[in-house]
Amino acid sequence: MREYVVTVQNTDVSFEVQDGETILTAARKQGVWPQFECGWGSCGTCKATLVDGQVKNLLPDAPALTKRDSRKNRIILCQSIPESDVTLKARLLEEPEEHLTTADYNAVVTDVKLLTDEIALIRLGLNRPAPYQPGQYAILNLGGGLRRCYSMSNLPGGHELEFIVRRYPNGPGSQTMHTLTPGMELTLELPYGAAFVRETKRPKIFVAGGTGISAILCMVRQMSLWGDSMEQECMMFYGARTPNDLVLMDEINELFESIKDGSIIPVVDKADEDWDGEVGFVNNVVGDYINKPWDQYEFYIAGPPVMVQAMRKLLGEREVDVTRVHYDSFG
Numbered sequence: 001m002r003e004y005v006v007t008v009q010n011t012d013v014s015f016e017v018q019d020g021e022t023i024l025t026a027a028r029k030q031g032v033w034p035q036f037e038c039g040w041g042s043c044g045t046c047k048a049t050l051v052d053g054q055v056k057n058l059l060p061d062a063p064a065l066t067k068r069d070s071r072k073n074r075i076i077l078c079q080s081i082p083e084s085d086v087t088l089k090a091r092l093l094e095e096p097e098e099h100l101t102t103a104d105y106n107a108v109v110t111d112v113k114l115l116t117d118e119i120a121l122i123r124l125g126l127n128r129p130a131p132y133q134p135g136q137y138a139i140l141n142l143g144g145g146l147r148r149c150y151s152m153s154n155l156p157g158g159h160e161l162e163f164i165v166r167r168y169p170n171g172p173g174s175q176t177m178h179t180l181t182p183g184m185e186l187t188l189e190l191p192y193g194a195a196f197v198r199e200t201k202r203p204k205i206f207v208a209g210g211t212g213i214s215a216i217l218c219m220v221r222q223m224s225l226w227g228d229s230m231e232q233e234c235m236m237f238y239g240a241r242t243p244n245d246l247v248l249m250d251e252i253n254e255l256f257e258s259i260k261d262g263s264i265i266p267v268v269d270k271a272d273e274d275w276d277g278e279v280g281f282v283n284n285v286v287g288d289y290i291n292k293p294w295d296q297y298e299f300y301i302a303g304p305p306v307m308v309q310a311m312r313k314l315l316g317e318r319e320v321d322v323t324r325v326h327y328d329s330f331g
């Protein structure tokens with residue numbers, strides 16, 4: 001197998017990258033920690049300047065890369081595969097940030113349960129417990145170079161990970177996830193992302209769209225575990241296409257019973273005759289329930305990119321400080 005050497009300019013750091021490995025993956029495996037966050041090409045935290053050599057960009061239309069970046073020879077380490085020895089100018093940390101001690105794990109599928117015709121609860125067993133924060137996600141290697149991000153819906157601490165996954169007709173990642181059966185093996189990397197629930201005294205608003213419920217459920221499970229120590233208001237908005245797509249509602253309602261000042265507001269795009277709740281785009285409903293100045297809240301958002309964007313726009317218009325808006329974009 002071919003390997004290339006990556007040298008970080010103005011440091012004594014160099015490391016090897018195996019054929020087909022991203023520079024970020026190879027670096028952290030060898031104890032070199034460039035700054036990074038999403039691992040997926042959306043945040044731009046891992047940008048570096050390519051001083052010498054060639055790389056292949058796995059995600060040419062990565063949201064993090066601008067035309068100016070291309071002109072300046074900037075690359076993103078999480079999506080760059082060397083095609084020769086490479087010299088970079090990059091920001092390195094002495095050790096990983098506490099919430100991003102990302103490592104590689106072997107996993108085996110232990111259970112696949114259909115919650116609806118299109119939404120599955122998939123459980124993986126790990127070769128060792130994986131530390132992560134409630135709300136973070138893993139990148140799963142699904143074979144043939146297919147890598148996809150999925151948020152854990154269960155709390156950390158055990159040997160198992162749980163994901164809620166919808167099958168999309170044109171989504172190779174979700175299609176592959178829905179073909180998994182118990183006993184199949186795969187590898188994954190975790191944790192990634194900065195949208196994890198903070199143990200602060202601010203009132204909290206969670207907004208989940210579709211299978212964004214996976215990350216939000218994990219955070220709500222954590223809120224429930226914190227129990228009475230979290231006395232502040234906690235509202236969760238859960239938007240889905242139809243009432244049938246609002247999965248795991250019994251458990252969610254039960255969790256909210258143990259959250260002191262908690263309320264859950266389900267919202268559907270298309271109601272049926274039995275539905276007496278909110279109807280519409282989930283973002284449009286949030287404002288009807290907020291009863292304090294918006295900038296007093298912390299917001300946690302997970303769902304399709306269009307929903308996350310719309311919610312961020314709304315919060316920007318309401319002048320909520322960006323440090324109190326937590327979301328990940330990897331849809």
Ligand code: FES
Pocket residue numbers: 035036037038039040041042043044045046047064076077078079
């Ligand atoms: S970590 Fe590479 S773009 Fe986010």
